[in-house]
Structures are given as structure tokens and as C-alpha cells.
Amino acid sequence: MKRRAPKPGGKLREYRIALVVGTRPEAIKLSPVAHALARLGEPPSLFVTGQHPGLELGDHRLQGFECISLNCPGQPDPVHHSDIVRAALKRLLPLDPPDLLIVQGDTSSALGGALAARELGIMLAHVEAGLRTHDPTMPWPEEQNRVTIDRLSDLLFAPTSANAHNLRRERVNGKIHVTGNSGMDALAALVGPLPPKPKRQWWPRRRFRMLVTCHRRENWGAGLDGLSEALVDLGMKQVRSDVLLPPNPKITERLTDLLGGQDGIRLISPLSHSATVQAMREVDLILSDSGGMQEEAPALGVPLLVLREKTERPEALACGSIELVGTDAGRIVAAVDRLRRHRSQLRAMSQAMLPFGDGHSGPRIAAHCLAFLGSQGFNRQTCRA
Numbered sequence: 001m002k003r004r005a006p007k008p009g010g011k012l013r014e015y016r017i018a019l020v021v022g023t024r025p026e027a028i029k030l031s032p033v034a035h036a037l038a039r040l041g042e043p044p045s046l047f048v049t050g051q052h053p054g055l056e057l058g059d060h061r062l063q064g065f066e067c068i069s070l071n072c073p074g075q076p077d078p079v080h081h082s083d084i085v086r087a088a089l090k091r092l093l094p095l096d097p098p099d100l101l102i103v104q105g106d107t108s109s110a111l112g113g114a115l116a117a118r119e120l121g122i123m124l125a126h127v128e129a130g131l132r133t134h135d136p137t138m139p140w141p142e143e144q145n146r147v148t149i150d151r152l153s154d155l156l157f158a159p160t161s162a163n164a165h166n167l168r169r170e171r172v173n174g175k176i177h178v179t180g181n182s183g184m185d186a187l188a189a190l191v192g193p194l195p196p197k198p199k200r201q202w203w204p205r206r207r208f209r210m211l212v213t214c215h216r217r218e219n220w221g222a223g224l225d226g227l228s229e230a231l232v233d234l235g236m237k238q239v240r241s242d243v244l245l246p247p248n249p250k251i252t253e254r255l256t257d258l259l260g261g262q263d264g265i266r267l268i269s270p271l272s273h274s275a276t277v278q279a280m281r282e283v284d285l286i287l288s289d290s291g292g293m294q295e296e297a298p299a300l301g302v303p304l305l306v307l308r309e310k311t312e313r314p315e316a317l318a319c320g321s322i323e324l325v326g327t328d329a330g331r332i333v334a335a336v337d338r339l340r341r342h343r344s345q346l347r348a349m350s351q352a353m354l355p356f357g358d359g360h361s362g363p364r365i366a367a368h369c370l371a372f373l374g375s376q377g378f379n380r381q382t383c384r385a
């Protein structure tokens with residue numbers, strides 16, 4: 001593995017920081033952290049696990065960073081995937097050990113990275129720490145991954161004070177900082193200072209429009225059936241749905257079988273982050289089981305019905321921007337009909353809110369990382385040429 005050359009015009013002190021990136025949401029949320037570290041003169045390197053094989057670093061402004069590919073594509077069994085990521089990192093990390101390894105969120109890549117760091121005695125930081133549904137089966141395995149990663153971490157970046165409270169209650173060992181969610185920085189990079197001005201027109205002049213995404217493991221069976229039944233029913237009532245297909249080809253196949261050719265329903269291939277945010281801003285309502293979209297929708301002032309029974313983002317529920325509806329067809333149709341009938345309720349849910357931060361989390365996280373490394377006595381000296 002190559003040693004990074006000292007930066008031109010260099011600094012007296014250089015840390016080595018590495019990020020683990022496996023999926024699209026990790027790339028979205030770690031890009032602001034990588035850029036903030038680079039602005040402080042500490043550009044990190046990336047371990048790209050390959051969990052989402054089509055992930056393009058350039059789509060997330062990560063193309064300029066030193067990158068090592070692990071070639072570990074996502075597996076049907078996420079536990080097996082964590083194991084192979086962990087094994088790959090345990091082979092590679094000792095060749096040029098970073099001073100700090102940063103993982104984000106709750107994927108099997110993040111868990112594999114956390115386990116490898118711990119077993120090799122490398123300092124570990126967790127971005128998006130402390131999110132909990134308090135139900136180990138929902139979402140599975142993400143909830144268990146979060147708990148494990150938080151237990152192993154030396155530095156925990158909690159998006160909200162409620163997340164920090166969860167961590168304190170669990171008596172984690174690491175140092176906790178409330179930083180906001182770096183996903184908000186990524187959003188601000190696309191739309192400008194948060195919250196942006198609303199983009200859509202109110203709907204009575206045209207058909208009611210929805211953007212729909214559904215990809216969580218717990219919805220792969222009956223969940224997709226219930227959602228599809230609801231969308232077909234709503235299609236007959238003049239509600240138009242754009243269904244955004246996920247990167248997982250099996251779900252795409254299933255959704256295409258269930259919804260292809262149905263009235264008022266359009267199936268759309270996965271979009272870039274910027275096109276997704278644009279699509280979110282143009283609709284009257286979002287139906288989704290995505291975690292990131294539960295954070296973005298309140299900031300954009302677009303109401304969202306969550307296709308799950310529980311959320312690890314109660315802050316969005318508390319500010320009234322999202323509602324839990326699960327995947328029962330009758331319940332989804334009733335919720336959409338209610339919001340179409342009672343426009344005051346839809347408007348109330350459309351007030352832009354920022355429960356997950358102000359779009360400046362990356363610089364906070366980067367500053368805490370460097371302060372932490374300084375406090376640990378890492379002071380690798382690099383001489384100017």
C-alpha cells in the first residue's frame with residue numbers, strides 16, 4: 001500500500017485517517033466528513049468495500065481521495081458480508097495502519113470495519129451513533145449493527161441529543177459528541193442553505209403526486225405486496241406514483257412484476273442523489289422506508305409516510321413531518337386519502353424543519369477527530385520539503 005506524500009505547503013503534524021464506505025448512503029454521509037478533514041489538511045483515505053457494487057465515488061465528490069477497493073459485494077446474508085469485510089480489512093489495515101478508522105451508520109460494511117479496527121487495536125469513530133428503534137429485529141440487522149458498533153467505538157458522533165441520550169443510557173465507553181447528521185451537509189451542498197425555499201406547487205391544479213421507495217429487508221415479502229396493492233388502488237383514484245427502484249435487482253424484479261404497466265404508476269431506475277432530492281421536492285407526498293429520506297424530507301418541507309412500524313428517527317415524528325403507516329394496503333390508502341382530503345394536515349406536515357442538524361456537521365466531526373487524535377498523543381511529525 002502506498003504511503004501518502006506530504007501535502008504541498010505541508011503541516012508539521014499529519015494524522016492518518018481512513019473511512020469505510022460500502023453503500024450509497026454511506027458515501028452521501030461520509031463525503032462531507034472527508035471534505036471537512038481535507039480542508040483541515042488531513043485528507044482521509046477510503047476503504048471501499050463494494051457492498052453496493054455500482055457505487056460511483058465521483059457521484060458523491062469522493063473521487064479525489066486515495067482509495068482501496070476490498071471487492072466484497074453485498075451478500076444475501078448480511079452477517080456473512082460483515083465477516084468478509086472484517087477479514088479483508090484485517091489483511092489490509094496492518095500494512096499501513098491508520099491512526100483512526102471512521103465508519104458510518106449501520107451497514108454490514110460499517111460493522112465489518114468496526115470489528116476489524118477493534119481486533120487490530122486501531123482507534124474507531126462512528127458517524128451517526130446512537131440511533132435506536134430499541135427492537136433488535138427491526139430493522140435487522142441494522143439495529144444490532146448500531147448497538148455493536150457503538151459499543152466498540154472510541155468516538156461517537158450522535159446526530160441529535162436524543163441519540164446521545166441512548167448512548168449514555170447504554171453506558172458506552174467512547175467519547176460522545178452531538179454533531180447533527182452529515183446527511184444534512186450533503187443536502188445543503190445540493191440545495192443551498194437549509195431549509196431551502198419550497199419548489200413544488202400545491203396540487204389541486206394537477207394530479208396528486210407521490211414519490212415512493214421501499215427496499216428494507218423486512219418489507220421484501222408481504223410489505224411489497226401491501227404497498228403495491230395500495231398504489232394500484234390510489235392510481236385508480238387519480239393519484240400518480242413515481243416508484244424509485246432500489247439498487248437491489250431482486251426488489252426491482254418484484255416491484256416490476258407487481259406494478260409494471262399499472263395506471264398512474266411509473267417505475268424509475270435508481271437516481272443520482274441530486275436527481276433524487278429534486279424528485280423529492282416536486283411531489284406532494286413521499287412514501288418510503290428509507291432512513292436517509294426520513295431526515296431529508298423534513299428539511300425539504302415534504303411530508304413523508306414511513307412504510308415501517310418503528311423508526312430510529314423519532315425527532316422527525318415529533319416535529320410532525322413524518323408519520324408511521326407500515327405496509328398494510330388499507331392503512332396506506334387511508335393515510336393518503338386523509339391527507340388529500342384535509343389539506344391543512346398536509347400543509348402542517350410540509351413545514352420545513354431541521355431536527356437532524358443545520359448542514360455543518362462535517363466540520364464539527366472533523367474537528368473532534370483531530371482534537372481526539374491530538375489528545376491521544378498521536379503527533380506524527382512530517383517535515384516540509
Ligand SMILES: CC(=O)N[C@H]1[C@@H](OP(=O)(O)OP(=O)(O)OC[C@H]2O[C@@H](n3ccc(=O)[nH]c3=O)[C@H](O)[C@@H]2O)O[C@H](CO)[C@@H](O)[C@@H]1O
Nearest residue numbers: 025026104105106107142270271272273276290291292293
Ligand atoms: C433505516 C436504516 O436503517 N437506514 C440506514 C441505511 O440507509 P437508508 O435507509 O437511508 O438507505 P437508502 O438506500 O434509502 O439511501 C438513502 C439516501 O439515498 C438517496 N437516494 C435514494 C434513492 C435513489 O435512487 N438515489 C439516491 O441518491 C436518498 O436521497 C438518501 O440520501 O444505511 C445508512 C448508511 O449507514 C444509515 O445511515 C441508515 O440509518
